[in-house]
Amino acid sequence: MSQNILPADKATDPATAGGKAASLARLQQEGFDVPAFFVLLPQAVAEAQDxxxxxxxxxxxxxQAAAEIGPGPxxxxxxxxxEDGVEHSHAGQFLTELNVTAPRVLTAAETVYASGFTGPVETYRALKSSGGAEAPAIVIQQMIPARAAGVAFSADPVSGxxxxxxxxxxxxLGDKLVDGTVDGEDWTITADGTAAITPDAPEAITEAEALQIATLARRAEETFGSPQDIEWAITGTGEDARLILLQSRPITTQLRAPARPDPALTVFDNSNIVESYPGLVSPLTYSFASYSYNRVYRAFVALLGVQEAQIAANGAVFENLLARVDGRVYxxxxxxYRALAMLPGFAMNRAHMETMMGVDTPxxxxxxxSIGPPPPTNRRAKWAEYARMxxxxxxxxxxxxxxxxxxxxxMTRLQDALTQGPDLSTANLTELAATYRRIEGELLDQWDAPLVNDFLCMMGFGASRKLLVKWAGEAGAEFHNDLMIGQxxxxxxxxxxxxxxxxxxxxxxxxxDALQSGGLPAMEGHPEIAAAFDAYLEKFGDRCTEELKLESIPLTEDPSQLTAAILAGARRPPSEKDAHPAPNWRALLRNPLKRAVAKPICHWARNRVRDRENLRFERTRIFGQARRVFLAMGRELAALGHINTPRDVLNLTVGELLAAAEGGGLTHSLRALIALRAEEMxxxxxxxxxxxxxxxRGAPLIRPSAQTTKPEDAGQSTDILRIATGCSAGQCTAKARVIRDPRSESLTPGDILVARNTDPGWIAVFANASAIVVERGSLLSHSAIVARELGIPCVVGLKGATDWIPDGAQIAVDGAAGTVEILP
Structure with missing residues (x-):
């Protein structure tokens, strides 16, 4: 090309080619899809005028240059x-000519050149204090036959x-959108890929295309090192669709100051806790759970001899054992790990803890x-560590x-806390707050039996399993699972x-039939049935689906799940599950010395597993009492006119609720706070x-846009066969019933239950299932323990099971091998 024209690859200097051309040249060099262009230098246009x-x-x-970049327009x-600078964009101040044919390119260039000396541009420069008139270079770019076009900002220029x-x-074309002639449609794309559109119905682009455009804008930001304002166009449809970048310039409006780099890594995992707190969890439930974990585990490490000074120094560790991500608990x-590292022998106990918590990936x-003390390097340090151990x-x-x-x-303290105190139905707000404080002081701060047993269970279960696997290989692992059956x-x-x-x-x-059509009154005249039903509610009335969530409705208030399970069982022909044979120790371990060592260890671990599950039921009763106390406090706050309904307290934290009763509140508008939380939920x-x-990475501010996730590993699988963790031996072939919410879904007796996660409240569904397949969980999950106790096959940890297994499909489950197969 001549000295009057710069090809795209030579237009990299903004002092010569201008800001827009230099940006386009940079984008082209970085691999962006940019329309072919060349630059006409301003001095050439000036000379041609005279x-x-x-x-x-x-x-x-x-x-000639236009022909070389391709046919017009x-x-x-x-x-x-x-132009398109960091401080001043000059957006819309210069004239742009579109759909120009080859014979008219120079005439159009002269018109655009002249626009650089017009009144609007001079006024803009004066307002921005950006100097006097300056002849612009001219970019001649191939037009794109756009199906859709527009602008995009890699950061929100309005909110910052x-x-x-x-x-x-x-x-x-996007020219009418740029000059304000049409409104178009507006999309907002958050960092996690959530897309919102105004108006509601997209017409110009699809959500997938919006996500691609957002990615394009963010790529441009990475290229130039600052937030960018881009123009784009899309041609074609389907596989022929092409997203093209027309220009990119810095956003010149004031944005929020960028956060300082923070490489600190935080890992959240809900492999096991999802059994207790599935799905969305209210602020009241989360705050009560988090506060309970804080108090309970501080007491636990103190019980094991950790010095009070060390516990106090790690206060933030205990306060943040849980996290709430987008309304879910992790x-x-x-x-x-930091809490466990306060105890000696961290490396050994770490593996047991991962097994107990169902953590697949360390x-x-x-x-x-950075966790735990460094390994001792000299004799004195080693002896000090041995002394601690x-x-x-x-x-x-x-x-x-x-x-x-x-x-x-x-158990004595528990019974006293549950039975003594005022009548909740008539207690005032002060009395109710005092009742909660008593639960806190007498139980949460003295949670000794469950904690000690849980820790012993963690060690005993892990050590006994490791021992059997070491001495008997895979057969030892299967034997260990079977050993937990039939306690x-x-x-x-x-x-x-x-x-x-x-x-x-x-x-x-x-x-x-009468019970289904007439409900509970049908039990009148059948005192044995009515008495058994009432006895169930008396003992297990707090054991409902998602029972540890304070927002859940207990069976005492809505026994419909229990009634449905009874009806399903009543319509099932009487049957007896196969009794599991007594464990054959001699067949597993022929060495009598090894048997003598392994049997008492496994028996002790088995008792700890039993006690762990039984003591967790007592936790259900405590949460049930807390639910009643908190909702009674809601009743009083509603009566005083501070909130609208008793259940509004579910959108407060425990601290906020107690502060309202004890005089330490920071806001006088509980309604506004409740409305904000309800909107977030x-x-x-x-x-x-x-x-x-x-x-x-960085401080884990919990909002969806802060998440960085790892894709789930499907494990060993084919299209019809997958392998996960077998927890309860036995084989079963039957129809799969995929259930996501047992409160609104049920299975026919004999179906195989397939669920994402379960909790103790699913027992009404378990009672009629012939096998269980769960996406989440571990060998010590509630579903695994109950399945072993009921003697039905169970496979846990089968990632994506509820999406992979069609509802109603015939499947085969092997609870020992951990296999699930979809049958033709």
Whole structure:
């Protein structure tokens, strides 16, 4: 090309080619899809105005350059040295000519050139204090036959939010959108890919295209190192669609100051806790759970001999054992490891803790390297560590020997806390707050029996399993699972047994149809059935679906789930599950010395598993009492006119609720606070659950746009066969019933239950299932323990099971091998 024209690859200097051309050249070099262009230098246009021969020569050069970049029509744009700059964009001040044919390119360039000296541009420069008139270079760019076009900002120029990209789109060319002739449609794309549109119905682009445009804007921001304002166009449809970047310039409006780099890693995981707190969790539930974990585990490490000064220094660890991500509860894994690291022997106990918590993937080495004391490097440090281990070991042994007495004391305090105190139905706000404080002081601060047993269970279960696997290989692992079956006194299995007994009574009395049509009054005249039903509610009335969530409705208020389970069992022909044979130790371990060592260890671990499950039922009763106290406080606040309904307290925290009763409140408008939380919960309900493991960089401000997730690993699988963790031996072939909410869905007796996660409140569904397949969980999950107790096959940890297995499909489950197969 001549000295009057710069090809795209030479237009990199804004001092010569102008800001717009230099940006386009940079984008082209970085691999962006940019329309072909060249640059007409301003001095050439100036010379041609006064010299006809020079103009004819320049016209030939321009036509040749246009032909080289491709057939027309063309877009002719200005490219001033200050245009599209960091401080001043000059957006819309220069003239742009579109759909220009090849013979008219020079004429259009002269018009655009002249626009650089007009009144509007001079006024803009004066307002921005950007100097006097300056001749612009001219960009001649191939026109794009756009199906849709528009502008996009990699950060929100109105709110200043850097995490949100904003898009304006219209059909056809984007010039009418840029000059304000049409409104188009507006999209907001958050960092996690959530798209919102105004108006509601997209016409110009699809959501997928909006996400691509947002990505394009963010790529431009990465290229130039600052938030960008881009123009884009889309041609074609389907596989032929092409997203093209027309220009990019810095956003010159004031944005929020960028956050300082923060590489700190935080890992959240809900593999196990999702059983207790599935799905959305109210602020009241989360705050009560988080506060309980804080108080309980502080007391636990003190019980094992950790010095009070060390506990106090790690206050933030205990305060943040849990996290709430988009309304869902997670473990903050790093803090659990830090808490465990206060005890000697961290490396060994870490593996047991991961098994107990159902954690498939250990923490990244980057994080674990900073947790716990460094390994002792000299003799004195080693002996000090041994002394610590010995001290905690003796403390643990003392607690193990006293466990029966500790449990008795705990049960006495529990019973007193649940039965003593004022009548909740008539208590005032002050009395109700005092009742909660008593639960806090007498139980949460003295949660000794469950904690000691849980820790012993963690160690015993892990050590006994490791021992059997070491001595008997895979057969030892299967034997270990079977050994947990048929203990007979696990309270978690009792509801299913009672439901089966009630179903038998209803079947014998031929009462099923009457019970279904007439409800509970149909039990009148059948005192044995009515008494058994009332006895169930008396003992297990707090055991409902999502029972640890304070917002859940207990069976005492709505027994419909229980009635449905009884009816389903009553219509099922009487049957007996195969009894599991007694464990054959001799067949597993022929060495009598090994048997003598393994049997008592496994028997002890088995008792700890049983006690762990039974003591968790007592936790259900405490949460049930807390629910009643908090809702009674809501009743009083509503009566005083501070809130609208008693259940509004679910959108407050425990601290806020107590402050309202005890005089420490920071706001006089509880209604406004409740409305804000309700709105946040409503928005969170529209989004799918985040992944079970989240890894975040920097301070983990909990909002959807802050999430960074890892895709779930489907494990060993084919299209029809997948392998996960077998928890309860047995084989079953039957129809799959995919259930997401047992309160509104049920299964036919004999179906195989397929669920994302379960909790103890699912027992009414368990009672009629022939096998269980769960996406989440571990060997010590509630679903695994109850399945072993009920003697039905169970597979847990099968990622994506509810999406992979069609509802109603015939499947085969092997609870020992951990296989699930979809049959033709």
């Amino acid at each position: 010299d006809k021969q020079a103009r004819r020569r320049l016209n030939r050069e321009v036509k 063309y877009a002719v744009r200005s490219s001033g040295r200050a 939010a850097r995490e949100s990209a904003v898009i304006s789109a219209t059909t056809g 473990y903050n894994l790093g803090n659990w 923490l990244p080495e980057e994080l674990t390297a 010995l001290r905690v070991g003796f403390g643990l042994l003392r607690q193990a020997l006293r466990l029966r007495r500790t449990k008795a004391g705990f 007979g006194d696990i309270v978690s299995a009792e509801p299913a047994q009672r439901i089966a007994a009630l179903a038998a009574l209803v079947r014998e009395a031929d009462l099923a 409503a928005h969170a309900a529209t989004r799918p659950d985040p992944d079970e493991r989240l890894e975040l």
